[in-house]
Amino acid sequence: MSEKRQLILDVDTGTDDAIAIMAALLSPEFEVLGICTVSGNLPLANTTENTLRVVSLLAPQVPVIRGCAGPIVRDLDPRRKYCDNEEVLEDEDGNRIAFHVEEFDGLPPARIAPAPTNAVCWMVETLRAATKKVDLVLVGPLTNFALALRADPSIVEHVGQIVIMGGGCEERNSTSAAEFNFFMDPEAAQIVLGCGAKIVLVTLDATHHAVLCGEDVQRMRSWRTTVGDFVAQITSERIKAYTLFQPLFKPDSASMHDALCILYLLDGSVITKTRLLPVSVDFYGGASDGRSVMDTRSVPARAPNCTVCLGTDDEKFSRMLLDILGRAKG
Numbered sequence: 056m057s058e059k060r061q062l063i064l065d066v067d068t069g070t071d072d073a074i075a076i077m078a079a080l081l082s083p084e085f086e087v088l089g090i091c092t093v094s095g096n097l098p099l100a101n102t103t104e105n106t107l108r109v110v111s112l113l114a115p116q117v118p119v120i121r122g123c124a125g126p127i128v129r130d131l132d133p134r135r136k137y138c139d140n141e142e143v144l145e146d147e148d149g150n151r152i153a154f155h156v157e158e159f160d161g162l163p164p165a166r167i168a169p170a171p172t173n174a175v176c177w178m179v180e181t182l183r184a185a186t187k188k189v190d191l192v193l194v195g196p197l198t199n200f201a202l203a204l205r206a207d208p209s210i211v212e213h214v215g216q217i218v219i220m221g222g223g224c225e226e227r228n229s230t231s232a233a234e235f236n237f238f239m240d241p242e243a244a245q246i247v248l249g250c251g252a253k254i255v256l257v258t259l260d261a262t263h264h265a266v267l268c269g270e271d272v273q274r275m276r277s278w279r280t281t282v283g284d285f286v287a288q289i290t291s292e293r294i295k296a297y298t299l300f301q302p303l304f305k306p307d308s309a310s311m312h313d314a315l316c317i318l319y320l321l322d323g324s325v326i327t328k329t330r331l332l333p334v335s336v337d338f339y340g341g342a343s344d345g346r347s348v349m350d351t352r353s354v355p356a357r358a359p360n361c362t363v364c365l366g367t368d369d370e371k372f373s374r375m376l377l378d379i380l381g382r383a384k385g
Contacts, residue, residue, distance in 0.1 A: 067095025067195030122174030188215030201243035222347030238345030241338035328366030
């Protein structure tokens with residue numbers, strides 16, 4: 056068996072984050088060194104508690120490290136706090152519809168506590184001590200790793216590659232210009248994209264085809280496991296939200312954005328289209344705040360800094376993901 060790949064995950068758990076964590080912990084190809092939390096899909100207290108429950112269930116020996124409760128500077132200017140999707144989403148009967156579950160009541164209470172440090176310091180110390188290259192999977196706002204780079208830029212020398220769920224070429228979600236993770240902390244995104252590491256940018260263009268559907272929910276329920284029941288529950292809620300407010304290419308389906316980053320590391324052929332492009336992030340506070348700016352010209356002004364993922368084999372994605380989640384017993 057080949058040597059395990061060492062991973063650090065950075066998450067804002069969130070339902071698709073939970074599935075990404077499960078996929079990583081259930082894959083013997085990986086050694087997960089730690090999972091850092093950040094504010095994003097939910098406040099930091101929720102993202103940390105949700106992460107603790109997932110990790111406690113599957114791999115309680117893996118440290119969970121609490122990270123940043125807000126962006127680096129974005130919230131200092133109240134004019135930058137607008138978002139096209141800030142309203143509460145409700146169905147026709149007035150029931151609240153959520154893309155992300157605030158509390159993971161479908162999982163047992165956590166039996167572990169966060170590590171007694173913060174994510175920024177932990178990242179710096181862990182990467183400094185690494186004896187081989189470590190891959191980073193960053194699927195929330197990029198605040199933690201951006202600040203770690205500011206504290207010690209040399210840590211990038213210990214990074215194999217950075218797989219980021221963020222940005223979009225043709226697709227956006229938080230505003231007419233921006234994807235959520237980049238929109239929540241554009242300065243952090245720009246810092247990370249400019250760090251000089253090998254970067255794989257898994258955009259909304261790819262993740263909108265990384266879906267689970269109603270048939271998958273039924274299959275997971277048939278397993279009669281804690282993981283199967285929980286993922287079926289949160290997938291059902293996401294399907295309801297997508298059907299009502301963001302219909303996808305496949306009816307009765309929901310995107311599992313963050314899980315695609317893990318599956319890409321396992322088998323890159325799950326991504327069907329990539330381009331090597333210069334990518335930067337607009338952080339000037341206007342209508343394009345948080346937009347991922349991709350120079351697609353035949354002769355770009357700057358050298359490419361990202362492998363940009365733009366398409367997904369949706370059938371392979373769901374097959375791989377269910378095969379991994381099905382490994383959990385009891």
